[in-house]
Amino acid sequence: MSIHNRPYSRITTKVLKTMKDRGEKIAMLTAYDYTSAKIIDKAGVDVILVGDSASNVMAGHASTLPITLDQMIYHAASVVRANVAALVVVDIPFGYYQGNSKTALESAIRIMKESGAHCIKMEGGEEIKESIARIITAGIPVMGHLGLTPQSINKFGTYTVRAKDQDEADKLLHDAKVLEEAGCFAVVLEKIPAKLAEVVTNTVTIPTIGIGAGPHVDGQVLVFHDMLGLNKDFSPRFLRRYCDLEGEINAAVQQYISDVKMKDFPNENEQY
Secondary structure (H helix, E strand, O other): OOHHHOOOOOOOHHHHHHHHHHOOOEEEEEOOOHHHHHHHHHHOOOEEEEOOOHHHHOOOOOOOOOOOHHHHHHHHHHHHHHOOOOEEEEEOOOOOOOOOHHHHHHHHHHHHHHHOOOEEEOOEOHHHHHHHHHHHHOOOOEEEEEEOOHHHHHHHOOOOOOOOOHHHHHHHHHHHHHHHHHOOOEEEEEOOOHHHHHHHHHHOOOOEEEEOOOOOOOEEEEOHHHHOOOOOOOOOOOOOOOOOHHHHHHHHHHHHHHHHHOOOOOOHHHOO
């Protein structure tokens, strides 16, 4: 599907709810720069997530924690300038909303004003409901995020599957209801058992978007670089690679080096 035959001229939060109600799956991918976002949007993706995973993918950090609000705004603004029809969601990074609803609101407002994004995403459940409500009251749509929440990696200690035991599963279901009641328009479910994700999806009326959460959610999200095979060091069970760009780029670069060394580039048609 390309941008030219999308059933919706522009994706909004209301459209995502309509898609859930109609049983239409939602396709979401990450993007952190103008060029990637332009390709993704033109291809017809529904939602572009400017994720704090830019901390890993673009900056080479071991976790999402180091990325700053200014850096997220820079990435988001680049994506927005390329986008035509997709819904653009931006993560509020670690340290810019936890524990203080006033700070959370200020961070959300900065993202919206300075990047032009359509909505923001926050990790957590009941503990952030006050911040969510305050942000939504200001007219800013919020997407939730439950399960494996990477900003809490130091608390979890591992990136393993979450909510496998009953207590944690019960809390996750409770938190999903809390997020819906607080006004979230959708929720990401990351790395949780497929059966639990199905229960959550059938319990709440807002769309659920899974990453490592099985097929019974309302949509899926993957990191752009991972699904293109640009990051061979990351191979979780849920990842499907749709091409091997690392291999193709490596071959192209090697060919370029050879052409330069052998004085084959530039040729007569590649000069003025």
